[in-house]
Amino acid sequence: MPDFPKPGIQFRDITTLLADPAALRTSVALLAAQVRQSGASVVAGMEARGFIFGAAVAIEAGLGFVPIRKPGKLPIETIGVDYALEYGTDRLEVDPGAFPNGTRVALVDDLIATGGTALAAAELVAKAGGEVASALFVIDLPDLGGADRLRGAGIDVHTLIAFDGE
């Protein structure tokens, strides 16, 4: 979808994929296979579209799910990280007790663009005492360099489909 949510942004809308039973099942199964291989013991998804895939992948992999939330959503004292987006800035928060004793975490989101969101989530996982076992995305926009930034930070990255351009 061109020019959404702002002029100049080519928005990759996952709604049609979610509505297609075979595409949804296949996406979740492929991501869950990577989670199993990574040896993660929990799946964490970034609000909001990371919740859809992350929770489904957690169920498929037989693991629990931790929501990494936008500010002010959790009814507890949280820890947080501020970060820059492809459009605007934001903050992620999590339960400080979510990843005790080096818990190995699989991060899941619908799409990686600049990698700012995923790097903030990885920082948050580390702040909460966990370790990122892998970072998984349905869509990669390789021209924006996010997956490479994550790999440069030593994170194991897997994506299902890539689109040229922004």
Ligand code: AMP
């Ligand atoms: P980034 O932090 O730049 O890697 O952006 C990734 C996050 O922003 C993900 O949660 C995506 O859902 C969302 N996002 C960024 N760019 C796009 C885009 N072009 N189309 C759809 N979602 C996007």
